[in-house]
Amino acid sequence: MADFPNLSRRGFLSRSAAVGGLLVVPGLLSACSKTDSGTESGAGTLDKLRKQGFVRVAYANEAPYGYTEGSTLKGEAPTLHAEIFKALGVAQLKPTLADFDGLIPGLQAGKYDVVSAGMAITPERCENALFSEPEFISPTALMVRKGNPKKVTDLASAKAAGITIGVLSGAVEASYAEGAGISKDKLKTFQKPQDGADAVKGGRIDAFLLTGISLRWLTKTNPQTEVAPPFVPELKGKPQYSPGAAVFKKGNEALRDAFNTELKKITSDKARYTSLLQPYGFGASELPPATLKTADLCKG
Secondary structure, eight states: OOOOOSSSSSSOOOOOOOOTTOOBOTTHHHHHHOOOOOOSTTTTOHHHHHHHTEEEEEEOOBTTTBEEETTEEESHHHHHHHHHHHHTTOOEEEEEEOOGGGHHHHHHTTSOSEEEEEEEOOHHHHTTSEEOSOSBOOOEEEEEETTOTTOOOSHHHHHHHTOOEEEETTOTHHHHHHHTTOOGGGEEEESSHHHHHHHHHHTSOSEEEEEHHHHHHHHTTOTTEEEOOOBOOEETTEEOOOOEEEEEOTTOHHHHHHHHHHHHHHHTOHHHHHHHHGGGTOOGGGSOOTTOOHHHHHHO
16 A cells, blocks of 8 residues: 555554454564564464464554554454454464554564564565465545535546545645546645545535545544445555555464465455455445465555
8 A cells, every 4th residue: 555644654643443352462563562572483483473372463552453442452453363363273362562664674583473463565565574465455435515516526526626635745646636537626635534524514614535444443533424335545546545454574484374264265255355344434345356376566
């Protein structure tokens, strides 16, 4: 997924979602303040994880991807990863809180075994770490006032309607809009997602352009708004799927491959996938196409 501005890594929201009985982890607070060195020979292999009964995962405290609520680890990535590691014979996720920019360096240093934060697959990151196959894609969407008075559904309809669109500063959505032929004078830039939502509610813009995942999260606290159906924009004729994945240390290919085997069982089952991740705003539109492969994404 292409990165968004530094409201953390991509400008997504950091609010809580309610879902029962998920990953209550004993000792969570101490785990957040201290990391393991991971210097033992063979650390990170599946056999070792099975014997010790837990896998060390890093999260960046970003909802809806990976975050804590009290003593509970929640979000898309921990939910999916708990299901996968349970199938692999590893019962528990042991979490470590890290700054997003420090996730891959911490992985390289052996502080944890897996990054469980919905990290974007990019060629630059592929040089320094191993990515699983995509866990999700992030189709783009438009937040509009309740009732969608301009009847916009995508960038083509937005251009035809001549509406004013809000985007986040430094985010990729501005390039999507311009690539669709929307002129710069029809774009207004905001620093935070809530600023865009406020502008929609106040009528200062007609729509706010961001990922559907983020916008659906934002509507939880902005009921005067709604989100049009998500779509996959194109840039220079290339679909912008914006996929995210689990991340492993180089040298742990066997663990990554075992993870991928179980991941495929979930992403091949739409009902199971949506049942697991719907509480966090992920649905069928976020299910990765079977043809979308990490090896291709790492090439750019």
